[in-house]
Amino acid sequence: MKRNTRWMAMIMACLFALTTVVGCSGKADAPQAQANYPEKPFEMIVPMGAGGGSDVFIRTLTKVIADNKLSPKPIVVVNKPGGSGSIGWSYVANDHKGDPYELSTVSSSFYTGPLSGQSPVSYKDFTHVIALCVDPNLLLVSADSKYQTLAELLADAKANPEKISAAGSSGLSVDAITFYSLQEKSGAKMKYVPFGGGGEVMTAIMGQHTTFGFLGPSEAAAQIEAGKLRALAVTTEKRVSGELKDIPTLKESGFDIVMAQTRGIVAPSGLSAENVKYLEDMFAKAAATPEWKKFVADNFMEETIMMSEEFTKESETMSTMFEKYLGVIGK
Amino acid sequence: MRIANRIVSFLIILSGLFLTFQSSNLDYMVDGTPGPGFMPYWLGISIALVAFIPAVKTFTKFASKLANPFKAGDFTNFFIVIGSSTLVMIITPVTGLLVALGLMVGVIAKLMGTQSWKTVIGLTVCTPVLLFGIFVKVLSVPLPKGIFGF
Amino acid sequence: METLQNLLFGLSVANDPMNLLYCLVGVVFGTLVGALPGLGPAAGIAVLLPLTFGANPISGIIMLTGIYYGAMYGGSITSILINTPGDSAAVMTTLDGYPLAKKGRAAQALGMAAFASIIGGTISVIAFMFLAPALAVFAVRFGPPEYFSLMVLGLTTIAGMTGKYPSKGFISALVGLFFATVGLDLMQGIPRFTFGSMHLYEGLDFIPVAMGLFGIAEILTCGTEECTIKIDKKDVTWRKLLPSKEDWKFSLPHIFRGTGIGFFIGMLPGAGATIASFISYGVAKKTSKRSEEFGTGVIEGVAAPESSNNAASIGAMVPMLTLGVPGSGSTAIMLGALMMFGLRPGPMLFENNPDFVWGLIGSMYIGNIFLLILAILAVPLFIKILNVPRPILNATVMSFILIGSYSLNNSMFDVGLTIGFGALGFFMKKMDYPAAPMVLALVLGILLETSLRQSMIISGGNPMIFFMRPVSGSILGISILAIFYPLIKKAIQSYQKSRTA
Numbered sequence: 001m002k003r004n005t006r007w008m009a010m011i012m013a014c015l016f017a018l019t020t021v022v023g024c025s026g027k028a029d030a031p032q033a034q035a036n037y038p039e040k041p042f043e044m045i046v047p048m049g050a051g052g053g054s055d056v057f058i059r060t061l062t063k064v065i066a067d068n069k070l071s072p073k074p075i076v077v078v079n080k081p082g083g084s085g086s087i088g089w090s091y092v093a094n095d096h097k098g099d100p101y102e103l104s105t106v107s108s109s110f111y112t113g114p115l116s117g118q119s120p121v122s123y124k125d126f127t128h129v130i131a132l133c134v135d136p137n138l139l140l141v142s143a144d145s146k147y148q149t150l151a152e153l154l155a156d157a158k159a160n161p162e163k164i165s166a167a168g169s170s171g172l173s174v175d176a177i178t179f180y181s182l183q184e185k186s187g188a189k190m191k192y193v194p195f196g197g198g199g200e201v202m203t204a205i206m207g208q209h210t211t212f213g214f215l216g217p218s219e220a221a222a223q224i225e226a227g228k229l230r231a232l233a234v235t236t237e238k239r240v241s242g243e244l245k246d247i248p249t250l251k252e253s254g255f256d257i258v259m260a261q262t263r264g265i266v267a268p269s270g271l272s273a274e275n276v277k278y279l280e281d282m283f284a285k286a287a288a289t290p291e292w293k294k295f296v297a298d299n300f301m302e303e304t305i306m307m308s309e310e311f312t313k314e315s316e317t318m319s320t321m322f323e324k325y326l327g328v329i330g331k
Numbered sequence: 332m333r334i335a336n337r338i339v340s341f342l343i344i345l346s347g348l349f350l351t352f353q354s355s356n357l358d359y360m361v362d363g364t365p366g367p368g369f370m371p372y373w374l375g376i377s378i379a380l381v382a383f384i385p386a387v388k389t390f391t392k393f394a395s396k397l398a399n400p401f402k403a404g405d406f407t408n409f410f411i412v413i414g415s416s417t418l419v420m421i422i423t424p425v426t427g428l429l430v431a432l433g434l435m436v437g438v439i440a441k442l443m444g445t446q447s448w449k450t451v452i453g454l455t456v457c458t459p460v461l462l463f464g465i466f467v468k469v470l471s472v473p474l475p476k477g478i479f480g481f
Numbered sequence: 482m483e484t485l486q487n488l489l490f491g492l493s494v495a496n497d498p499m500n501l502l503y504c505l506v507g508v509v510f511g512t513l514v515g516a517l518p519g520l521g522p523a524a525g526i527a528v529l530l531p532l533t534f535g536a537n538p539i540s541g542i543i544m545l546t547g548i549y550y551g552a553m554y555g556g557s558i559t560s561i562l563i564n565t566p567g568d569s570a571a572v573m574t575t576l577d578g579y580p581l582a583k584k585g586r587a588a589q590a591l592g593m594a595a596f597a598s599i600i601g602g603t604i605s606v607i608a609f610m611f612l613a614p615a616l617a618v619f620a621v622r623f624g625p626p627e628y629f630s631l632m633v634l635g636l637t638t639i640a641g642m643t644g645k646y647p648s649k650g651f652i653s654a655l656v657g658l659f660f661a662t663v664g665l666d667l668m669q670g671i672p673r674f675t676f677g678s679m680h681l682y683e684g685l686d687f688i689p690v691a692m693g694l695f696g697i698a699e700i701l702t703c704g705t706e707e708c709t710i711k712i713d714k715k716d717v718t719w720r721k722l723l724p725s726k727e728d729w730k731f732s733l734p735h736i737f738r739g740t741g742i743g744f745f746i747g748m749l750p751g752a753g754a755t756i757a758s759f760i761s762y763g764v765a766k767k768t769s770k771r772s773e774e775f776g777t778g779v780i781e782g783v784a785a786p787e788s789s790n791n792a793a794s795i796g797a798m799v800p801m802l803t804l805g806v807p808g809s810g811s812t813a814i815m816l817g818a819l820m821m822f823g824l825r826p827g828p829m830l831f832e833n834n835p836d837f838v839w840g841l842i843g844s845m846y847i848g849n850i851f852l853l854i855l856a857i858l859a860v861p862l863f864i865k866i867l868n869v870p871r872p873i874l875n876a877t878v879m880s881f882i883l884i885g886s887y888s889l890n891n892s893m894f895d896v897g898l899t900i901g902f903g904a905l906g907f908f909m910k911k912m913d914y915p916a917a918p919m920v921l922a923l924v925l926g927i928l929l930e931t932s933l934r935q936s937m938i939i940s941g942g943n944p945m946i947f948f949m950r951p952v953s954g955s956i957l958g959i960s961i962l963a964i965f966y967p968l969i970k971k972a973i974q975s976y977q978k979s980r981t982a
Contacts (some may be wrong), residue, residue: 382652
């Protein structure tokens with residue numbers, strides 16, 4: 001270690017010498033003057049791998065912005081996966097505090113990460129720019145299952161405790177929280193089986209390895225349409241529109257649970273009000289384009305525009321909700 | 332070789348026990364099903380147990396057949412390659428990854444026995460350019476940049 | 482008949498000049514990316530994904546699948562020539578491919594890898610075409626208990642890779658299983674053995690481990706003149722480059738077996754090409770006439786895993802297109818691409834978008850032909866790598882390994898990890914601890930543990946669940962047989978000997 005520090009010191013010295021010689025080439029990325037913002041490209045950090053839900057969301061959004069020339073400077077999308085997102089998020093919030101050119105997006109580990117001590121940054125370290133839509137969650141059974149309604153399923157679960165099992169993505173997720181709040185509110189004792197991702201959950205439900213499971217509509221819609229899966233409930237406040245409008249909400253079924261993944265844009269904390277306003281406007285314009293509306297509809301998301309303030313409040317609510325059930329999961 | 336085998340076995344046994352000890356911090360069972368500590372616990376014990384076998388074998392006739400695997404010159408390459416690549420880790424924040432790799436290529440090629448300085452310098456310059464072409468231009472990987480701006 | 486008509490229609494879609502071009506670009510690019518250490522099909526697809534946005538969905542997906550199976554073949558090139566697997570599915574190819582190269586038979590190994598890949602790919606496309614919807618049902622039957630049994634079967638192949646000292650092989654495998662437990666626990670979300678580093682939350686990535694243990698360790702132990710492989714100019718003629726009749730005789734049965742295994746395992750979501758190549762190598766070793774020589778450079782040791790990983794890449798398309806369930810990391814990214822194109826994979830895709838599905842199938846036939854031509858043309862070029870003086874080769878390969886490991890997650894942490902595993906690999910090699918079991922166990926271990934725990938939650942803690950379910954029970958039965966097969970074989974042989982004597 002000692003040798004390391006000595007090395008570092010030497011290198012730092014060289015670096016210092018070099019910068020003095022070269023001139024001010026390595027200028028710090030301090031918050032820029034507001035008048036000519038933006039004056040350089042934005043960096044959009046996707047804290048997950050390519051091809052996932054967050055990645056598709058961001059890449060489509062940036063493509064809409066580029067195609068409609070909504071931003072005078074390009075938005076460069078960079079995947080920084082690892083640490084369940086905490087690497088990407090701490091890169092944005094810690095390493096680029098106050099930098100209005102660093103943007104990112106949110107997912108459930110944005111809230112669970114700091115609560116379970118995995119992530120050094122929480123929602124409080126971010127400026128919430130805008131929320132664009134929510135991803136509803138569906139409670140599904142296989143088409144061959146004997147349960148036609150949620151009430152039937154839960155009645156059976158109460159009669160046979162510890163027999164009914166549910167599949168969801170990972171132990172700390174929107175799926176898990178929905179499951180535990182449903183268990184709490186219904187009084188039925190059931191088993192939650194965490195899986196690695198939506199694909200595995202789908203197999204578990206279709207193959208009836210578990211009694212029911214949770215999936216997003218974009219993953220499940222094709223199977224519902226083909227008659228292989230049956231949706232018993234949706235987790236949003238109101239019913240989803242379009243092909244899935246016949247699915248009752250959990251609220252209609254008598255359980256006051258609303259649990260859906262908000263998708264939006266965040267930036268590091270310490271941004272000026274003008275910059276936030278600029279970004280809000282830019283993304284709001286993108287959300288108003290027909291291409292974006294088509295993407296949202298195609299993927300069964302619900303358009304829910306929340307401006308900076310409202311989005312921050314929503315994050316608070318989400319975080320409290322996760323905190324409440326984390327104790328149940330962590331036991 | 333006997334000694335080396337015994338030392339390695341001993342180290343493996345220790346790490347096996349360490350794992351078992353560490354995994355006792357994790358839940359062994361949760362609601363009657365294996366918890367996060369279940370696999371590591373048994374893996375640690377198995378590692379420690381199996382690691383006795385190579386050590387015991389060194390006391391049998393079998394051991395005399397073993398040649399000493401470490402020859403004098405063996406570590407030269409080890410130090411050249413591991414040393415220069417560790418240096419890459421250290422200087423990358425300053426010079427950027429491409430420059431660091433270029434220097435590493437030169438150092439490895441020279442120290443491993445390339446005679447001509449021309450070749451060495453050519454490699455030092457050409458490899459980063461090639462890597463830049465492939466990884467930055469074609470694959471658009473965001474490589475760490477240094478003070479030179481690349 | 483209907484299938485054939487559909488195929489003709491598909492071929493006509495694929496024969497559109499633009500689609501042909503996309504297919505060719507995909508295959509060529511895939512092969513190159515696959516050959517770069519550390520970059521596998523998933524990386525290749527992820528990188529080219531944005532390029533396909535401008536294209537129409539059919540051209541886009543044709544290019545992405547081209548990358549997929551191109552990279553599957555490309556991975557074998559560096560495995561054979563410099564003992565550095567380009568991606569996880571190519572690890573098994575190093576075991577016999579590199580010894581073959583050392584014997585001066587690199588060209589035949591590369592040629593066989595190409596033929597095996599293409600035969601595996603083509604047979605799988607045919608199977609895909611006729612059986613896809615029916616097979617999807619089979620994939621769904623695999624629940625956690627079945628995965629657990631399959632992982633156990635995969636682990637039995639370790640017995641065939643232990644080298645001179647079985648105990649050291651088992652230690653290596655156990656440590657690999659332990660490495661698989663590093664990271665956030667799937668169930669509780671608590672970090673295990675991450676030593677406070679966020680970079681380890683998602684577990685030890687397979688690629689840095691494999692590149693360190695194979696690629697760097699090879700450079701460290703083999704830097705001197707003794708390891709230089711001499712290739713005679715005279716030997717680089719077309720006839721000598723291609724595998725001989727005898728090679729074919731040894732390899733063909735294993736290619737077919739590897740294809741079957743690869744296609745089925747590739748179809749299972751989450752298992753994928755890597756496990757397929759492991760199991761088919763294990764099976765090849767068990768069933769070959771010269772199983773003792775495996776690991777010293779036998780041609781069927783290259784043919785089996787290579788046919789298998791290409792077959793698996795096609796197999797993985799079955800659940801992706803029919804269920805919307807990705808069978809591997811690469812198909813997961815392709816699924817994301819399909820959604821961006823506005824296509825919804827699922828049972829209805831075949832009815833709603835026949836031009837898409839059949840165009841894709843048609844392009845896979847054409848792509849495999851491209852791949853064959855490319856491979857044969859490129860073999861003499863690739864062989865030239867071996868003529869590069871060892872110090873220069875080592876230095877350049879090292880730079881590719883390091884930059885490749887960086888580009889996995891765009892993080893220097895993985896570079897350090899790769900170097901660390903390189904050092905570990907050096908000592909393992911010197912002390913006769915084989916690396917392959919560790920790598921195999923790392924891949925299998927993650928699924929082994931999660932499926933064990935998922936099964937136990939489902940069964941309420943009753944381990945009989947693994948034996949009571951037919952599919953799971955039979956796989957476990959096969960694994961038990963596989964473990965005891967060598968013992969039984971020995972017993973029978975000694976019995977026969979005693980009778981004849």
